[in-house]
Amino acid sequence: MAITDKALDGRVALVTGGSRGIGRAICVALARRGAKVIINYAAREDAARETAELVNAAGGTAALSAFDVASGDAVTEAVKAIGKDHGGLDILVNNAGVAINGLLMRYKDDQWARTLQVNLAGAFHCARAAASLLLRAKERGRIVNITSVVGESGNAGQVAYAASKAGMIGLTQSLAKELASRGVTANAVSPGFIDTDMTAEHLPEAARAKLLEQIPLARIGLADDVAHAVAFLAGPEAAYITGQVLRVNGGLLM
Numbered sequence: 001m002a003i004t005d006k007a008l009d010g011r012v013a014l015v016t017g018g019s020r021g022i023g024r025a026i027c028v029a030l031a032r033r034g035a036k037v038i039i040n041y042a043a044r045e046d047a048a049r050e051t052a053e054l055v056n057a058a059g060g061t062a063a064l065s066a067f068d069v070a071s072g073d074a075v076t077e078a079v080k081a082i083g084k085d086h087g088g089l090d091i092l093v094n095n096a097g098v099a100i101n102g103l104l105m106r107y108k109d110d111q112w113a114r115t116l117q118v119n120l121a122g123a124f125h126c127a128r129a130a131a132s133l134l135l136r137a138k139e140r141g142r143i144v145n146i147t148s149v150v151g152e153s154g155n156a157g158q159v160a161y162a163a164s165k166a167g168m169i170g171l172t173q174s175l176a177k178e179l180a181s182r183g184v185t186a187n188a189v190s191p192g193f194i195d196t197d198m199t200a201e202h203l204p205e206a207a208r209a210k211l212l213e214q215i216p217l218a219r220i221g222l223a224d225d226v227a228h229a230v231a232f233l234a235g236p237e238a239a240y241i242t243g244q245v246l247r248v249n250g251g252l253l254m
């Protein structure tokens with residue numbers, strides 16, 4: 001069931017990696033609450049355009065912004081343009097991410113560097129670039145970082161991914177402390193296993209069945225399950241919640 005009130009009316013949100021999967025669902029969930037949504041993507045303009053249509057159909061207003069979160073300069077330039085074109089920025093959702101998996105002993109330096117650069121440095125770049133706009137938004141200012149259950153528990157074959165996601169939790173808590181004096185909050189949402197391109201690519205059928213046995217709610221999550229949590233944290237009801245990790249994992253980790 002979606003939150004469809006208009007509590008985000010007039011607010012501008014930037015969702016990184018909004019073209020597909022969880023990011024797309026977040027864009028739509030924020031739009032249902034009335035937000036103007038800037039959809040960031042890296043390569044898939046076709047998918048980003050589809051998200052924009054869904055955002056408009058859901059009652060929000062969509063705009064696209066292509067940049068690689070791994071590049072600090074590209075992020076700074078893009079966020080500056082967003083602030084100028086849309087009159088500010090109230091909500092930043094750091095969702096863009098990559099999963100480059102492999103066992104420790106065969107894992108390459110460039111795989112490690114790219115994973116950390118997109119997932120962790122990407123969130124840092126966006127938070128740094130958006131900070132002055134968010135502080136100007138005061139009590140409306142929100143950062144929501146998408147971490148992962150494996151950032152809290154670790155996972156074989158995911159050393160870099162898990163480290164990047166664990167790092168996002170420390171980043172979130174530090175942002176929460178730095179930005180709190182102006183009423184801006186920073187929280188993380190920690191999904192379990194969610195049905196998207198990312199898991200379709202990395203989770204073979206046999207592993208999926210085994211995983212289901214470990215999930216008390218006995219199903220793989222939906223992108224919407226995560227998006228609803230983000231839409232809540234982005235709204236006025238969550239004004240007194242900061243520095244927290246909200247787990248959306250069907251009970252996989254408690």
Ligand SMILES: NC(=O)c1ccc[n+]([C@@H]2O[C@H](COP(=O)([O-])OP(=O)(O)OC[C@H]3O[C@@H](n4cnc5c(N)ncnc54)[C@H](OP(=O)(O)O)[C@@H]3O)[C@@H](O)[C@H]2O)c1
Binds near residue numbers: 016069190
């Ligand atoms: N799926 C899960 O089970 C799960 C569980 C826990 C956490 N998460 C996290 O949730 C987030 C979304 O995951 P997902 O499953 O929806 O992934 P996905 O389906 O693979 O989508 C990834 C998104 O990130 C964008 N992206 C990738 N690299 C980027 C970059 N360098 N700059 C800007 N955008 C970039 C992609 O843009 P393009 O379309 O342009 O390629 C796409 O929109 C990730 O942070 C992931 O780690 C996922």
